[in-house]
Amino acid sequence: MGGGMAISLSGWIERRVIQPEKTSQPEPLISDQVLNGLTLRLAACHHLAVDLPTVLTWLQRQLPATYTAIEGSCLCLALRMSQAHSLTLVTPSGITLTVDQATAMEAALTTRYRRTDDLVNGSREIPSQRQLPCWPHPLYAQQLTLDKKAEAWLLLPGEWPQNPFFEPLRRAFMEGLKICLAHHQHLEQAVEEERRDYAAGLHDTIAQELGYLRLRTSRLEKACRQLAPELETLASDIHLQTQRTYRQTRELITTARLTLEDDSLHLGLVRTVEEFEQLSGLVFELDNRAQPEGLSRQTAIQVLLIVREALSNSVRHSHASHVRIQLFPQVKGELLVRVDDNGQGIISEDAGSGSFGLGIMHERAQKIGGDLHVGSLSSGGTRVELIVTDDR
Template sequence: MISIKLKLWQSIQEWVINLFRGVTKNATPSTPLDYNDLAFTLAAASEISKTLPLVLTRFQEQLNDVLVEQQRPQLFVLFSQPSSSESFLHHSQDLSPSATFIQSIHRKFTVGRAPTADVIDIGTDSNSLKIIPKRLFEHDNQIVWLLFAFHADLPNPKLLSWHSASIENTLSKGLQAWHQREDQINQAIEAERAMYAAELHDSLAQVLGYLRMKSVKLDKLCDAPEYQALQPISKDLANYTQCAYHQTRELITSSRLSMQSDNLSHGVINSIKEFEHQSAIVFDLDNRLPLNMLTPQQSMQMLYIIRESLSNIVRHSHATFARVVLLLKNSQRLEIQIEDNGIGIDPDAARTDSFGLQIMKERAERIGAELTINPGSDGGTRICLNLTIGDDV
């Protein structure tokens, strides 16, 4: 009985598909899509920006097979994040949407309120498009949309629903599973990093802290005339122990930083909040950077340098005001300024800090950035970090 029903169902589906094929030009039979297989491909994607276009290409080919040319939509999947004003538009491989179209989509779906209309008009340079949006799901402040874009007349809604239902279902299942998997991976990475940071903090950092105190004491004892010959060694020992201690603290901070945030702006905001609670200094953040323009490695090194600068301001500057400016000097050059109105850096007096400054410079070099430290325009200190964008590490 069951097999009869199944057979009947398949034959109706084939009949309908063949019916539409009958009215399309160059209709050639193609292998039917395995939706479960495509959903699994999405769920297991290591780089969704490469996998999703491949899947969309398959769906696009299927729609092209069954719909007449005037009624064929272009398929897009939009990851919209209104909270950070970010849009990621994915499309099949044979499409190349114009910048105007992408901007219009960003304005309509991410900048403004999420559209509720069944059909949305998008005017581009050359022509206008009608968009039928399908809200697939929402995950962690990100709304995922499936968009059908039509150049000409809209097809019969029932006909579109007939063809889009499986596509919606597959994308929804696959992408939700992908999001869940990404969350799990990120949680696992964070847990691992937290464990190492805690381990480092409780073991090596404590021992080095003790060694640091003892080596400084030893160095002071060697000031006595009878131990003068030992002094070069004791000084070296004290300096290198201090450096090792500083680097270990820095490693702990780095692992916490990478846990804190994926992008530079959020990391800087969190860091400023943290330092605000340790002092009465007014911190001003002027962030003019578009989001996600740096690699995670660049973001983390930049964030470390900013944090080290903020830490120096709180500890040594005597400042009442500090400003962090993140901006694009031009399309190629990113500049970060950290300025305070404190007493300025005395190069001869800052022995303890010299490790901090040295590590800051090393970190800047690691990502191909240039670090300069100068007196501020109104006294205090001005740290400038310049990075040419596109130079990957």
């Protein structure tokens, strides 16, 4: 793991076990047992946006009554995961922010509490307290240092940070979230490695056998046309199904192998254009005006696969000489992805479910809640257009 993700659950437990006994001091407002329980609960979260409200509710119950007596006083977290464009605001279970409150909190954090890139000499950001609009009490935000792919802020009512218990609480949140993120990153890496092994196995066995059958059934179809016309229809159907199965297998291999370097859709598109330029004589143009952090990783991968399939169709079927890929941000966080070529256009019946490539694109669009349209341009050529919503 990188430096930002070096913390581990075993290391955290070891530090807790070997920590020497402290001299007698006044009893803290939050005990070490509660703080350790908080760290463990955060580390065990499977899905932060789903599990965090329960953790915050549990912690809220452990706090001294003087800190929860004021109506509207509660612990909140603001998260930005995997270079997301927007924040996720998390509150204890049963507490719901109004639209005005959520909007005000997000605006304040994105304008004033960004990453500490502008800090001098690596000094820690000095916490600030401010009255947020539409919030009944002063709210205090402290950034939690996690890693380069995630940000978090601990949001507290204004009276809390003046108490000595705040710094241990901040550290407990930070350690628990770091362990959780490190675990999730490890799982993602393990899944990707397994997918690559799976793709290699498919390529070395089934794909090669199907490739051989595809060639042989093509020859069988031609032979039947000349020598046994009554068998031509059967041979043609066998060849078509073999071809389809071969393409499906190649699609599985491509999907399993595909990764996004640095979780960047733009970089994936650049690599795709370079790949297709080497495999064909077409000219490709990429015009990406979208926000670099607009889509989740899984959605970005599906968008990239749809673009790849559209480019593949342009290369193999359209008789085009030029292909343009465009990405434009739309209202309400939507993204428009458009692939145009200057080929012969698309035959109307091919736009339905009969075309395997088009069917694959429609299935991928449905997986991410996207809207896909394929058709011919009035000037000639084919347009593939996908509208997908920012799902951060």
